[in-house]
Amino acid sequence: MGLDMQAYKCLDKNELNGDEYKPEDWYWRKHPNLHGAIVEYSVDKLSNEYDIEMTYDDAERFILMNYVELSKSFIEDILAKTKNSLELFNKVKTACEYTTYETDLIVSAYRAGVDYDTCAPDHDIKKAENIIDAFDGDLLPVTSGFFFGISNHQDDEHTVMVCEDMLKSIDAGYKIFYDASW
DSSP states (O other): OOOEEEEEEESSGGGGSSSSOOOOSEEEESOHHHHHHHHHHHHHHHHHHHTSOOOHHHHHHHHHHSOEEEOHHHHHHHHHHHHHHHHHHHHHHHHHTOOHHHHHHHHHHHHHTOOOTTTSTTSOHHHHHHHHHHOOSOOOOOOOOTTTOOOOHHHHHHHHHHHHHHHHHHHTTOEEEEEEEO
16 A cells, blocks of 8 residues: 556546546656645645635545646646755765665655654764755655655656656647546
8 A cells, every 4th residue: 555646648638537548657656745746736726626615635635536637837846846856865965975765764854854863873964954954945845644655866856757758748739637546
């Protein structure tokens, strides 16, 4: 069990509602920060589309049962924030000389407000904290859930490639739709 996230490129949303199964064009396994950003985006989008007041929980339930169209500007925003996340990861990893695993744990745990002292007990965590606190780039929101896991730099590397591909698809006339399950 866990967070499974899919996105589809279609000329029309009706392609997803037909009797024929359409395999996803892009897939993520447990990238909760990306999912949280999409849910936040969906709150306003769905509130306007259905002319009702949506909460975060309402939008998340909607996404579990329906497809949400992602706009080009939203995907561009996700791409920029994901690149910022990779920049932060690399700054911490390089300056602190952590392993990739330690860097993922420390950056994710610190941003989420979780106790991370046991992640790298032989290292000076204060240096990493200062780098994270001083970072001024916009990042995806820290998102958690019972089956979600933690986002890491590999999720971000994959998301950069996916967003670039999605933008090419939009430029070719496709629409992008997202859904998730757990």
